[in-house]
Amino acid sequence: MITSRLLAAVSLSLVLTGCANLQDVRDFAGESAKLSAYTELTTRFRDTYQREQPYLSGPVEQQAQANDKRRRDAYPDLLKIHHGVALYMQTLATLAGDDAFDLSPAMDSLTSGIKAYPEGGIDSRQVDAYASMARIVAKWMTSAAQEKAVREMVMEGDPSVQAILDGMAALVSYYRKTNDNERKAVLGFLEVELAFAGAPKDKLLAALGKAHLQAKIREYQVADARYGEAEAGIASIKEGHKALARNVDNLSSAEAKAQIKKLTKDIKAIRSNLQAASAY
C-alpha cells in the first residue's frame, strides 16, 4: 500500500536525523556528584582566617584580616560557578530521560475518551487500531525530537562546559596553595615556639604544645587529600563531556541494528492496524 511505504520512508528519515545515544548521556549526567568536593573546598577556602587566627599576631594578623574580607566577598561568585555546571548536568539528565518526551499517557486518555463517545460512529476496534498507529508514530517523532534536543545541547554546551571546568580546576589549585600556606603558618608557629619551650617550668606547656602539633598535622593530612579528590573529579567530568560531544551522534552498529529492527516491527504493526481500521 502506498500509505505504508510513505509511512516507512517518513519514519526512517526521522530516525536517522534524530539518532543520539541517550543512555550514555543519562549515565554522564548522573556523575555530577563528582563535583561536590569543589563546594566543600570553596567553603574551606573562605574559612581560612578562622582556622589560622589563633596563631597570628601584629601586622601578620592585620594582613590576614584583609584577606579574610576579600575571600568572604568572593565566596558567592565562587559557588555560582559550580551551580551553573550542576544545573546544566541536571537539565541534560532530565532532557535525556524517559519521561521528558513521552506523550503516551495523554494519548491513552484520548483513546478512552473517543471510545466512550457513543455518537462518534467509530467502532471500538477501529479506535484501538487508530490509537495504536498514533501512539507508534508519536513515539518515533518525539524520540527524534528528544534525540535532536539532547544532541544540540551537548554539542553546543561542550566549549562552555570545558571552560568552566578548567576554571574550577584552577580555583581548586589556588585553594590548595592557600591551604599549604595556612598549614605552614600554623605548624611553623608551633615548631618555633616549641623549640624555645625547653625550660623545666615550661614542661606542661611543651607537652600540650606537642600534642596539639600532632593533632594539627593529622588534621591537615585529612584536608590535603580532598584537593586531590576534587581535581580528579573535575578531570573525570571534563573527559566525560568531551567523549559525549564526540560520540553523541554515533550509535554503535549493534545499537543501530536494534533501532532499525524496532522500526521495522513498528511499521508492520502500523500496517496491520491500517488494515484493521479500514475493514469497517
Add this chain to the structure above:
Amino acid sequence: MALANATQIVDFADALTRSADSIHDRLLTAIRNNEVDHPTAQMIFQDESILRQRANGLYIDAASCVVAGLDEAQKSVIDLVDTANARMRKIKEMAQLIDLVADLLLLATATYAAKPRPIIAALKEVRRDVEALTGKA
C-alpha cells in the same frame, strides 16, 4: 585569556611562598645551632608569615580573575538550560492539550447521557486542563 593573567599572578605568589619556605628552613637551622634567641626567632617568623599572607592575597586576586573570565561561559550554559526547559515545556503543553481534548470528549458523552453528576465532574476536569495549559495551575 583570564586564565593566562591568573597564571602570572599565581607564579608571583608561588615565588613568595617559596621565599617563605626558605626563610623557615634557615630559621629552623639557626634555632638548632643556637644562633638566635627567642625574640629574634619570633621576629624572623613574623617576616616569613607576612610573605605567606601576601601570597594568599594574590591567590584571591587570581581566583577573582578566573571567575570574571568565566562570565561568558556561565551565561552560555544557563541559556542552554533555558532552551532545554522550553523544549520540555512544549512537549508537556502538547500532552496537556491532548488531555483537554480527551476530557472534552468525556464532557460531550456525559452531556449526551444527560445525568448531572458526570456532567459536573467532566466540567471540572476541563477547567483544570485549561488552567494547566494557560499556566494558572
